Amino acid sequence: MIDDTPQVNRRRLLAGSGVLGSAAVSFWALDRSRRPGENDNMAGRLFFSSPDGKVTISLAATDSGVSCTVDYEGHTVVEDGLIGLRSSGTVGGGDLRVNRIRRVTDNWESIWGANRNHNITSTEVDLTVDADRQPYRLVFRIATSGVGFRYLSLSDTDNRVVAKEQTSLRLADPVQAWYPNRLGTRIKNQSDLSEIEAASTPLTVALGQENKSLFLTLHEARLVNAGCFRAEGVNDTTVSLIHPVESQQTLPTPWRVLLFGSEPGDLLDSDFLLSLNDVPKDDFSWVSPGRAFWDWRCRGYVADDERFSLSADSLRSLIDAANRHGIEYVTVDAGWYGNERDPDADPRGPDLEIDLPSLVEYARDRDVRLIAYLNDLAFRTYGIEPILETLVDWDIAGVKHGFVDGDSRETVDFVHELLDATAQHELLYVPHEAYKPTGVRRTYPHLLSREYVQSLGDGPANSHAPPGYFTMVPFVNMIGGPLDATPGFFDLHNATERDTIGGAIQSTIVGQLARCVVVHTGISHFPDHPDVYESHPILFDFLKNLPPVGWDQSLVCDGEIGEHVCIARRSGQEWFVGALTNENAREQRIELDFLEPNRRYKARLYQDGDNAHYRHNQIASESTRMKVHRGDTLDVEMQPGGGFAAHLLTDHM
Structure with a gap:
């Protein structure tokens, strides 16, 4: 008005x-x-x-x-x-x-x-x-x-x-x-x-x-x-x-x-x-955010002498797991149409490394949809419209656009051309190696996230963001909008054995849960192999309970840039809380004054184990249940590089 x-x-x-x-x-x-x-x-x-x-x-x-x-x-x-x-x-x-x-x-x-x-x-x-x-x-x-x-x-x-x-x-x-x-x-x-x-x-x-x-x-x-x-x-x-x-x-x-x-x-x-951004020009009621299993960080995982790879069998197993756990999407990353840096690699086919159309049919029968990775080179070589028309014919749900790179007007114009085209074709869009977010997601709600952040596992050994980095991200990078940081990795002791992880991930396992709340995104890419998640059923329940459709309300409970942060988010009558500390252990008091008055809540709390540490003993964790009300406080201890997470539901009993 x-x-x-x-x-x-x-x-x-x-x-x-x-x-x-x-x-x-x-x-x-x-x-x-x-x-x-x-x-x-x-x-x-x-x-x-x-x-x-x-x-x-x-x-x-x-x-x-x-x-x-x-x-x-x-x-x-x-x-x-x-x-x-x-x-x-x-x-x-x-x-x-x-x-x-x-x-x-x-x-x-x-x-x-x-x-x-x-x-x-x-x-x-x-x-x-x-x-x-x-x-x-x-x-x-x-x-x-x-x-x-x-x-x-x-x-x-x-x-x-x-x-x-x-x-x-x-x-x-x-x-x-x-x-x-x-x-x-x-x-x-x-x-x-x-x-x-x-x-x-x-x-x-x-x-x-x-x-x-x-x-x-x-x-x-x-x-x-x-x-x-x-x-x-x-x-x-x-x-x-x-x-x-x-x-x-x-x-x-x-x-x-x-x-x-x-x-x-x-x-x-x-x-x-x-x-300050424009209202949407089109009908975006088709947009459906959600959670995704993601094959990239799974590559190299070995179980029962079977090695996960870029193969039809491995991808079908990921689709089966998504169906089993109610996960909406599977993202197929680089390599499915050949070497992404080869200008002769045409994502339209016919010489594809992976028969993506057949995988789409397999996924559709299991109520799962696929998001396909494409390098920027492919769009510039073969054209935006020819590629998108092919993906629509295959019934692909969305595009992960890799190596956007650059922050010049030419790059921004090219991304906006893709935003308009993907919107027209009703394809979700997630740019990686991209320039900063500026709130344009209001105009284009199918822009679910972007990688303006250190994504989990990227980079050479020992270059990954230390725990303090993620206590700065909410007050710096995330001011512009959602980020595809891909937290939620559980196999922290064996991360470097994967083909696509360059060095140790500096976090406790509870810190990984907390990052999934603290770092906002429209597409939650779960980076680990389903076998690992299934071996930690209580922790995995927290990830599976994250609402696929976004949040109704979010608020910062507390935070000091570079030191610690605590964020609470609500979906319906459920609240999720995530808190992170830097490289130092910390006691955090969380006041539950955001809860509705005159209601009792069932809380599931996830905390670092007594001797947990982001460089060793990363998996140590504790989980407890309790009843809470508005006005209660939670006094939690976070270990170095760790965190705290909570899921609160109204108790109707």
């Missing part, structure tokens, strides 16, 4: 303030020298706030661009940042003119996701920057949990090339920053912003010397017709936005987004970034 205010011009703004629907949107005129408690350097600024007044921005025109200051709950988070565009032959400065102010209320229900229902109300401010010769529009959205802004042209026919975006944000008292590499497989942290070089985002920053009192994430939303921006440290308090040289930027740009919170979990709990 959108409430429009009348058009207002600069002269009218000098009168003072305006009212938007039932909520006041405050602004102070250019000729008002100060607000209460402000000094003279606030003269000549425009002020706008979120509908609830928690977030305020102030803007002023300067010779080099638009000066922007952002306050969150009375604390300055961005101080005299500079935003604006520089087109060819055009300087960045210019006067500001307010075109329109309106309140935007965005309510929607997701087909699947971390939360079912969403409600974001924001103030939208539409301005014109009268830059020399080439004016442009600057549009802000200001909500309780963040600020977004983007650059637009004055007319639909103006698709100018932007020579330079001069967005530079001076943060107030930054203490520490965390950011991923381009593929999300590593997370760096810096106490000096000047050390940041061409960092991918989300970039999460702790502000305030005392107890890291505020948190901010810099990211982007609605990444369409553009390459990914990166963050570059200018000095110890300032970051600027830069773009890959090969990425031509045109108008409109994606949204540049700042999320705010008093705790790290506030950043993840916010739906603001998701709301």
Whole structure:
């Protein structure tokens, strides 16, 4: 719902303030020298706030661009940042003119996701920057949990090339920053912003010397017709936005987004970034998220002198296990159409290593559907439409798109071409080795996940993410959306014997359960062989009970970036809890205040064994049952690199 205010011009703004629907949107005129408690350097600024007044921005025109200051709950988070565009032959400065102010209320229900229902109300401010010769529009959205802004042209026919975006944000008292590499497989942290070089985002920053009192994430939303921006440290308090040289930027740009919170979990709990993406254009009622057995990490597993391999017999055994345990999908990874890096390997056939059409029929008879892996090279060699038409003829359920690589505009455009085509053919889509998620899954609900994370078992020996990595992921990589991290591996002592695992997996077995809750995804790839799961029936029950259709509600119970995290998720009347620690043992108190009042719950708890450790004795675990109510607390002990998991159901007895 959108409430429009009348058009207002600069002269009218000098009168003072305006009212938007039932909520006041405050602004102070250019000729008002100060607000209460402000000094003279606030003269000549425009002020706008979120509908609830928690977030305020102030803007002023300067010779080099638009000066922007952002306050969150009375604390300055961005101080005299500079935003604006520089087109060819055009300087960045210019006067500001307010075109329109309106309140935007965005309510929607997701087909699947971390939360079912969403409600974001924001103030939208539409301005014109009268830059020399080439004016442009600057549009802000200001909500309780963040600020977004983007650059637009004055007319639909103006698709100018932007020579330079001069967005530079001076943060107030930054203490520490965390950011991923381009593929999300590593997370760096810096106490000096000047050390940041061409960092991918989300970039999460702790502000305030005392107890890291505020948190901010810099990211982007609605990444369409553009390459990914990166963050570059200018000095110890300032970051600027830069773009890959090969990425031509045109108008409109994606949204540049700042999320705010008093705790790290506030950043993840916010739906603001998701709301800045377009609503779906088509009917996506056919989309069915779920769980999948996955052949890639099973390869090399040996039982009863039988070695699991890329073969029809091995894959049929995986399909049989999926049917036996009610798992919706089986994902067939690389090699089924030959060497994925060979341009002569045609996934349409006829010379296939695996007769995939026959496997589809075998799976269909057992109520299981197949997801097929395809390397980026195949799509670029044989074309998107010819390949997808073949997969549809075979009745494949979805596509895992490997080695997307790159974050240029060309790569983003190619992925969007695939998003449109897979949507048209009603195929699920999961890109790997992909650029960052930016909330575009709202527009394309069949985009179930992406590998902007260190996937379990990838990489050379001893390079895998340590336990502390997964206590950072929720507050960095996952801010943009679901991640295909493929946790849930049980055979931790023998992982390196598999053909496709490069080194030891640094986790306890309960930590693997917890990661399946903490790391959100629309397709839960269970990476181990069914025999291993069946040898741990109590632990496997937890995985099988994970809801295939997504979550109704998610919340961060507690978390400290790089130290520990606890997340609770609800499906119907069932709750799942996952908690992780870094390389240190930790006692965690979990308050069950998220449960419904006046209900009793049956809880199944999964904890690390007394001597469990992520490098040795990884399998040691304990499982207990108890009855709990709202207001109870769970005091749990997590061993080094371990975790805690719980499944809570309403007790009707």
